[in-house]
Amino acid sequence: MGAICGESSPGQATIAPVADCLFCKIVAGDVPADKVAESDRIIAFRDINPQAPTHVLIIPKDHYPDLAALAGSDGALLTEIAVEAGRVADAEGVADNGYRVVFNTGPEAGQTVFHVHAHVLGGRRLEWPPG
Ligand code: AMP
Numbered sequence: 001m002g003a004i005c006g007e008s009s010p011g012q013a014t015i016a017p018v019a020d021c022l023f024c025k026i027v028a029g030d031v032p033a034d035k036v037a038e039s040d041r042i043i044a045f046r047d048i049n050p051q052a053p054t055h056v057l058i059i060p061k062d063h064y065p066d067l068a069a070l071a072g073s074d075g076a077l078l079t080e081i082a083v084e085a086g087r088v089a090d091a092e093g094v095a096d097n098g099y100r101v102v103f104n105t106g107p108e109a110g111q112t113v114f115h116v117h118a119h120v121l122g123g124r125r126l127e128w129p130p131g
């Protein structure tokens with residue numbers, strides 16, 4: 001995890017971006033993203049390889065490698081991500097039928113980008129247990 005900076009810029013991460021982190025590059029604007037929502041602290045954007053009719057990723061602008069690291073450091077930021085997941089589901093019209101919020105954590109669970117992100121999936125029947 002990057003060092004914590006002393007000051008924050010409006011709309012920017014307050015933790016130094018991590019080199020070679022894809023989602024830090026999206027936060028910096030160096031990699032494009034199909035954004036659906038943004039605040040000072042989070043961005044929601046469409047997954048480039050959607051697994052359901054609605055597949056949106058929600059990330060903090062600050063780099064935390066996974067859910068446990070985020071939860072241990074900034075519970076309010078985790079709550080903002082959870083609230084945004086509900087807003088995305090409403091905006092996408094999947095809230096009534098149901099949707100899933102997933103934090104893949106670690107390689108065996110399928111995490112490929114080690115900048116914490118919530119997947120918001122909906123618009124089709126989602127099987128349980130997951131594969
Ligand atoms: P995970 O496998 O849980 O780490 O999720 C990473 C997600 O990021 C995958 O679902 C990818 O399809 C998605 N992804 C990778 N590159 C991009 C990108 N440039 N823009 C949007 N989503 C991406």
Ligand code: ZN
Nearest residue numbers: 021024063115
């Ligand atoms: Zn990052």
